[in-house]
Amino acid sequence: MNHRQLEIFNAVMISGSASRAAELLQVTQPAVSRAIVDLEEAIGFSLFNRIRGRLVPTPEGQLFFSDVRASFLGLDRLRMSAARIRDFGAGSLRIASLAAYGNTLMPRAIKLFRGQHPDTAITFQIALSAQVRVLVVNGNFSIGLAADEVDLSGVEHRVFASGRASCVMPPGHPLSARAVIHPADLDGVPFIALSAEDRARGRMNAVLDAAGVRPNAVVETPFAATVCALALEGVGVGLAQAVAAEGFLERGLVMRPFEPEVYFKTYLLFRPDTQKSILVKHFVAALLAARDRGARPSPAQEASGTRGARPFRSRPSADEAG
Incomplete structure (x- = not known):
C-alpha cells in the first residue's frame, strides 16, 4: 500500500467513478483501475464491487474510506499551514475572547500588536468563557480572555481587569433621569438578565436580595453586548460594563452607574x-x-456618567512588563 494508491482510491470515492477520478488526477482510466486492484491486494479485502462496469463501494470500502478521508483532511490542513507560513511568515498566534471584549478591546489590541508584528498570522475567535477555556486547555489557542465564572483549574491564569457594572436602558426610559441607579429603582422593572452562571449576575442578585428587590426578568442572555442591544430596543433595563457598551452609547443607549458597586472580573488564560x-x-x-x-x-461615556474598565492592578506585574 502506498500514497499514490490511496490518492487514487480517495479520488474514486469522492468523484464517484474511475473515469472522473482519472480526469481529476490527469491519468488514464486503466491506471486508476490497476491502482485499485493493487490496493485491494495489499490490504486483503475488496473495496468495490464491479457491477456493469461501475465501481460500487463495498461496506469494507466505505469503512476504509472514512479513515483515508481523515488522513487527506490532515494533509489539507498541513497544506493550509504551509500556505499561511509562506504568506504571513513563520509566526502565528491563536487567541480567543469572551464577547464583551471581543468586539471592542481585542480588535484594538490586535491593531497594536500588528504594528510591531505585521508578518504574524492571527486566528481570533469569540466564544463563551467556558469555550474559551476549552480552546486554551486543549492547546489549540495560546491566549484566552474569559469572565470569572470560568473554571480556572488546569489553566494558568491572572486577573486582567475589573469593570464596574452599570445599568443600560433606552433613551427616554424613566430611570434615565437618575444620575445613579439604586436597587429600589429596579423593583418590578422589566430586566434583561445575564446567564445564571455569570458571577456579575450573582453579585447583582445578592445586592438586590439584601434590599428585598425583585426586577421582572424578561430575557436571559450570556452576552453583555446583547444586553446592550436589547436595552437599546426598549426590551428592558440591563447590566453591563462600559467596554461592552461601546458602539451602543453612540447610538443612544443610556448608561447609569449602579450603587452599591458591582464589578465584572475578567481573567487572562494561558496554556x-x-x-x-x-x-x-x-x-x-x-x-x-x-x-x-x-x-x-470616551465622550459618550462621559455623557452617560460612566467610565471604562478599571485595571485590577495599579501597575503592571513583572510578567506584564515582560
Missing part, C-alpha cells in the same frame, strides 16, 4: 504546559495597553 513565546508576551503587552487606554472614558 499550562508551555512557556510563553515572545509573540504571546508581546500580545499580552498589547492587550494591557489597549485595556489601559480603554480605562479613559
